[in-house]
Amino acid sequence: xxxxxxxxxxxxxxxxxxxxxxxxxxxxxxxxxxxxxxxxxxxxxxxxxxxxxxxxxxxxxxxxxxxxxxxxxxxxxxxxxxxxxxxxxxxxxxxxxxxxxxxxxxx
Amino acid sequence: xxxxxxxxxxxxxxxxxxxxxxxxxxxxxxxxxxxxxxxxxxxxxxxxxxxxxxxxxxxxxxxxxxxxxxxxxxxxxxxxxxxxxxxxxxxxxxxxxxxxxxxxxxxxxxxxxxxxxxxxx
Numbered sequence: 001x002x003x004x005x006x007x008x009x010x011x012x013x014x015x016x017x018x019x020x021x022x023x024x025x026x027x028x029x030x031x032x033x034x035x036x037x038x039x040x041x042x043x044x045x046x047x048x049x050x051x052x053x054x055x056x057x058x059x060x061x062x063x064x065x066x067x068x069x070x071x072x073x074x075x076x077x078x079x080x081x082x083x084x085x086x087x088x089x090x091x092x093x094x095x096x097x098x099x100x101x102x103x104x105x106x107x
Numbered sequence: 108x109x110x111x112x113x114x115x116x117x118x119x120x121x122x123x124x125x126x127x128x129x130x131x132x133x134x135x136x137x138x139x140x141x142x143x144x145x146x147x148x149x150x151x152x153x154x155x156x157x158x159x160x161x162x163x164x165x166x167x168x169x170x171x172x173x174x175x176x177x178x179x180x181x182x183x184x185x186x187x188x189x190x191x192x193x194x195x196x197x198x199x200x201x202x203x204x205x206x207x208x209x210x211x212x213x214x215x216x217x218x219x220x221x222x223x224x225x226x227x228x
Contacts, residue, residue, distance in 0.1 A: 001169065034214040036152070043202055043218040044152065050212040087152055091213035094166050096142070096154040 002026050002090050006099030012107040017078045021102045023071045023088035032092035033071045035064055038101075039084045047086070048073065078104070109133040109217045111203050116222030123193050123226070129186040129203030129219055137161070137181040140206035142215065143188045145199035145224075153199075156188065157206060193226045200224075 003026035013019050023033065031051035036044035046055045048064040051071055061076040075082055083106055088099040115127040127143070142157040156167045156177040165177050176189040186203050200223050204215035 031211070032213060036215075038152075043220055044215075045218070046214055046216050049214040049216075053212070055216070089152070089154075089215070094157070095168060096144075096157075096215075098144075098152040098154065101151040 001095060002029065002093050002097050004088055004090055004097050004099040006088055006102055008102060009100060010103040010105060012105050013078050014107045015078055015080060017107075019075045019078055019104060021073045021086055021088075021104075023066075023073070023099050025069045025071075025090055025092075028068050029090045029092035031067045032090055033064075033066065034089045034091060035073045036087045036089065037082075037084045038087065044087065075104075080106075109205065111205065111217055111219035113201065113203055113219040113222035116201065116224045118225045118227065119193055120228050121194060121226055124189070124191045125193065125224060127188040127190070127201055127203075127222060127224070129188075131184045131186065131203075131205075134205070136179075136184040140208060141179060141186045142204045142206050143177060143186075144202045144204055144215070144218075145197075146202070146221075147196070147199040150199075155201070158186070190224070193224075195226050198224060198226045 005024045033051045035048040037047050038044040052064045063074050085101045085103045087101045110132045112130045143155040158165045158177045174192050178187045200221040202221045203219045205217040207216040
């Protein structure tokens with residue numbers, strides 16, 4: 001299985017901060033990398049697919065980059081509604097795998 | 108509007124069985140791969156299994172192979188997960204998710220609200 005390593009596992013930030021979360025795949029996955037946002041008690045929501053394509057309705061302050069094995073999700077100016085857990089997921093393999101998640105908390 | 112609604116979760120004893128269902132609506136169910144993804148309390152997301160549009164191909168996470176069976180009924184727009192020989196570590200919220208595949212992307216674009224499975228004596 002392809003292992004996905006996310007870092008950090010948690011971070012504290014203030015409204016307006018720029019935040020970057022990284023995700024590393026254990027092998028080359030081209031750009032088959034997706035990002036999800038999840039709030040407590042809710043289902044995950046797709047944010048970004050194919051490493052850098054914003055899903056419909058996702059604010060432009062979110063961006064994704066990377067290819068191969070190293071990827072990043074950036075939130076340009078953190079808003080109150082962005083405090084959540086973010087997870088990466090590879091879809092290169094027919095058996096998907098997720099990163100461990102990054103919890104973004106209010107400082 | 109795309110909707111996925113899971114049901115069938117609950118409390119089950121170790122070694123027991125449970126069948127989860129996911130009712131799909133708002134899209135042509137038979138045109139999409141579907142997946143089950145779970146999340147243990149306080150843990151990350153874990154993909155469990157997926158199934159091709161016509162049910163002819165199924166894949167499972169290695170640790171669950173043989174205990175779990177994914178299936179679908181395209182006439183009824185239903186996705187299933189039969190879980191046998193359940194263990195405490197199977198305790199989780201189980202989500203069904205639509206798998207959107209195109210030539211250069213594959214992602215879970217819609218998720219159900221989840222159903223909680225608790226394995227405990």
